[in-house]
Amino acid sequence: MSFLEYAPAPESKSILHLKKDYGLFIDGDFRDGHGTPFTTISPADESPIARIANANTADVDTAVAAARRAYDKTWSRMSGADRGKYLFRIARLVQERSRELAVAESLDNGKPIKESRDVDVPLVAAWFFYYAGWADKLDHAGLGPSPRALGVAAQVIPWNFPLLMLAWKIAPALAAGNTVVLKPAETTPLSALVFAEILQQADLPAGVVNIITGAGDTGSALVNHPDVDKVAFTGSTAVGRAIARSTAGTGKKITLELGGKAANIVFDDAPMDQAIEGIVNGIFFNQGHVCCAGSRLLVQENIHDEVIDRLKQRLSTLRMGDPLDKNTDIGAINSKAQLERIRALSEVGEQEGATRWSADCEIPAKGFWFAPTIFTNVETSHRIAREEIFGPVLSVLTFRTPAEAIAKANNTPYGLSAGIWSDKGSRILGVADRLKAGVVWANTFNRFDPASPFGGYKESGYGREGGRHGLGAYLQSGWSDALPASRSPRPSRAIRPSTKAKPAEKAVRAASKGAAS
Amino acid sequence: MTIEQSVALAPAARAIQLIGTDLTEKSLKLHLDGLSGVDAVGLEARAAGLATRSIKTTSKAWALDTIIRLIDLTTLEGADTPGKVQSLVAKAMNPDPSDPTTPRVAAVCVYGDMVADAVAALGSAHAAGGPTGINVAAVATAFPSGRASLAVKLADTRDAVAAGADEIDMVIDRGAFLSGRYGVVFEQIVAVKEACRRDDGSMAHLKVILETGELNTYDNVRKASWLAILAGADFIKTSTGKVQPAATLPVTLLMLQVVNDWNRLTGEKIGVKPAGGIRSSKDAIRYLVTVAETVGEEWLHPHLFRFGASSLLNDVLLQRQKLKTGHYSGPDYVTID
Incomplete structure (x- = not known):
């Protein structure tokens, strides 16, 4: 016999409490979607894993409205230290349920369990721990005293590192005081939905994070939603270009992490x-x-x-x-x-x-x-x-x-x-x-650390994720507003005049956009 | 400085073939300094990656038996006596009295003056370099420090060979190596190799101990490995077991990479022996994985890979019993030697 044909050593799937159907995670609860549900499969053998709800534009509206409500009523009024407590709690729960998350990730994505177990999931926890520490130290984020959150962040992530990209997006957004609507990739929604269970377990206030599943049209409806203040996208350069085009002139802040040929x-x-x-x-x-x-x-x-x-x-x-x-x-x-x-x-x-x-x-x-x-x-x-x-x-x-x-x-x-x-x-x-x-x-490659900013030149996108720079992508200077965001939530966009932003605020946005490009 | 006599010595043939007949301290140094560097972070990351392999069921059973076959069961104490050596040999011949299918170890490893006792205790089980039975390995050359004149080291070696040692585990002169006198280290290995020659012209196997814990850097380990191979080593061995750290997985991986390079270059196969500090089956299995995935499975044979260990054997036996019976016994269900 050949020693190198190691006997099978499969990680058990029993740790994963799979449901047959997964709904949309909106306002703290799972609920049915109004689009046609789809089935996510294991790419290793094409077997179905679970039925996943599909969010249509009405669901996107509901999710964004929930995020707006949570931003206005809860999250933007909460102290940084308290936001940090939630993030620390999420990080610890990710560690506690790491095997389950790794199995979900490998099952749905096809990546080897040793990578999801030794790289993806530990980095996910690291990302939440890192940004948990930032939540009450935003004065040091490089934007002057009392920087303010942006509001509701629309986040669309790819299928290659489903859970890690979720962490890269959600952790800094929440630390900075934003609320989130996140759409995982169509082929890899599973780990994000297990993560939604973790959010429930962590008692995160309803609506602070909403996770909606669907295909490209769901993502497009989300990033183009008028009540969204920030768009963060990781994926192909073609889609990134379309997002840049459709969000241009809307005042939305945008971060794109696109392709590469390193x-x-x-x-x-x-x-x-x-x-x-x-x-x-x-x-x-x-x-x-x-x-x-x-x-x-x-x-x-x-x-x-x-x-x-x-x-x-x-x-x-x-x-x-x-x-x-x-x-x-x-x-x-x-x-x-x-x-x-x-x-x-x-x-x-x-x-x-x-x-x-x-x-x-x-x-x-x-x-x-x-x-x-x-x-x-x-x-x-x-x-x-x-x-x-x-x-x-x-x-x-x-x-x-x-x-x-x-x-x-x-x-x-x-x-x-x-x-x-x-x-x-x-x-x-x-x-x-x-x-x-x-x-x-x-003398190394593909090493990631939450303290290190990550992002591209040229067609690889703009903005940085990770580190202090990644935090800055979810903040605006406090100078343009006399009162810090924590005590003065901005009124909901829905009840605002169509100009959307106050003139002063718009100027700041334009300046920051100019600096970024 | 010209290494004059070494040109004439057969064991230096490798160096002559690779570097040329004008073998000098300078040409040797140029060659060793031209070797590719080692990135410590990358080497350790690779070793850690190999250590995550999950070896289960049938693979584990095979691995445990293979580990036993690769062990140089060792006693290197100032307090060693003929009685202690006899006990060690008995254990080597019959590791687990409760299970006659248990394989035997590759060799017993003792101090030079204990060789005769080991040979006598082995009796007909003495392999004497043959394919079956157990070899006797002796540490020599003023082990473990190596701090003696060349004449003393050679006498030490000849004594052990004459007493019936099949394998000689020599130490390099780390002082000479660290002060950059590669020629001295080279010459001594060549001379000890020559001292391994028996009256009938056959030679005892030479294992060259680098004492990697004293060489300190991975770059040094790579250079010393090349130096030992060039000078005629049959095996390169990590440590005496008397210096910490002794064998580590990254160091062994590095030495296996050198052996792999040598094999690619010449087609010749050099053995590797990690020694000291490998106490558990789990650890030993990681070494087997590292060997198989670095140089290939054909190295998992006693003539190309050994473990220098004393307490490892009993842990392997416990694991072996567990695999057979489904439950753990305890330390009193394996024999002490």
Whole structure:
């Protein structure tokens, strides 16, 4: 027998108390939606998990109204210290129910349980703990004394890190004093609905967080709702562009975290074994469904062959299969549509003349799967070197000098992240300074921390999430209003004249928008 | 400084092949300094990742038996006596009297002056380097400090080989290594390797102990691993067990990576032996996973991987009994040696 064919070690699903039907979480309770419900499936075997309510525009109105009510009556009147208490409580409950959340996430998303267990869920708790600490310290957020919340935040999140993206959105919004309507992705609503149960358990006042499920039209109705003050979106650049267009001139504050085509630069003096690990982690972590994935490997020409050789050896040890098995390294592709996109772009890669190599994995009969793949002989003009594939596909390019590496790394419409591998500190600092990317990792990749701001240049979006900067995205300066928000909630938009914002406030918004762009 | 006599010595053939016939302190240093660096954070993260593998049921049963087969059952005390060695050997031959299917360990590891007692106690079970039975390994070269003249170290080695040791566990001169005198370290390993030669021309297996706890940095461990392999080591071994930290998973992973690099370069297979501090089955299984996923399963054989351990065996036996019977017994249901 082969030791490496480890006996199955599946995480038990029994910890997850699945309901057959999940409603919309509005005003503190689950309720039916008025759209046609849909079924969420496990991408690993296409089996149905649960029926999910679908929010139509009336449901969106109800949710936004609930959030507005909670903002006016409760949340904006509460002291920062008390808001912090709720956030700490949520963080602890996330830790207590971490196994359940990890199972829900892996089941619905297809990512390996070891990633949801060791990365996603611990980071979710960390995010709530971090922003819980900020709730009573907003004077130090960099916006002057007594900054004010924005109001109701509409948040639309993607399917690649369903629960983590929820935490990135909800934690800073609540800490800053906003209320939230959040829409998880159509294919991955489950963990957000389990999280809604946690909110009930935490006794979070009704309406402070509302979670509505549905497809793109639900999201569109939400971000375009007239009573929304802030829009935060993570997802594709195409949708981000549409949101930017439709919210322009409405006075809504907006944060967009979009696509990427990150360069992972390996110099010939890199710590080789760790660089190989970093390349693997950069592109094959979470099946490559990572906006900041290191999908373009830029390797110094003199070590190209060795790197590729070692990379292939390492990829051959990756274990693809049941996402709930604790030894699985590569899980399922999240949806059929995404699998088709990955396949199509890979075929384009071959047609354009790049050399394809895929790890020899046994592909399960059911579900959506794609073997870890690397393309060599990729030129900067190839589509696989320019477009975001959002899958376990690595494009390898070479460079000769640091200057060429920097030029090639920056030669993309995106600018979310980048990686540098070198044993030489001065080179790392010098190159990092010249990379146009929101996050630059040195001798590591795909590491996240709630204290570190995250966001992109160019078509990768604007605004930052995480850290003090992420908090600022949900605040406005207190100078434009004599009274701090905690004692003077703004009147509901619904009863306001159509100009919506007071002139002074509008000017502040315009200025902050100008500064952001 | 030219390493003159080493050019003529067969064990240095590897170095000559790789670096050239004009083997000098300088060429050796250039080679070692040219090795890729080690990023400590990344290495430790990889080791931690490997440690999360979940080894259950049939895989666990296989792993537990394999661990026993890979153990160098060790006693290295100033208080060692022929009686203690006899007891150790008895345990090595029959680890679990309640279960005759229990495999035997790979070797017993003792001080040089105890080799004859170990050989006598083993009797017909002495493998003497053969495929079945149990080997006798001796620590040598002024173990554990290595602070003695080369002449003394060589005499120590020859004594043990003459007494019937099948394997020699030598220590490198860490002082020479840390002061940058790689040539001295190299020469001593070459000379000890030569001292492993028996009258009939065959050679005792040489394990080279790097004492990674004293080398302190991962970069040093990588250099010392290369140095030992170039000088003719059959095995590279982490520690004496007398210095803390002894074997750690990241250090062992790093040494396995060097062994993997050497195999890619030459096709030759070098063994690895973590020693000291591995006390639980859970820990030992993590090492098996690390070996299998770094150099491959073929390394999970006594001629390419060993555990230097004393208390590990009894924990493995307890786990083995648990797997068979479904319940834990207790420390009184395994024998002390």
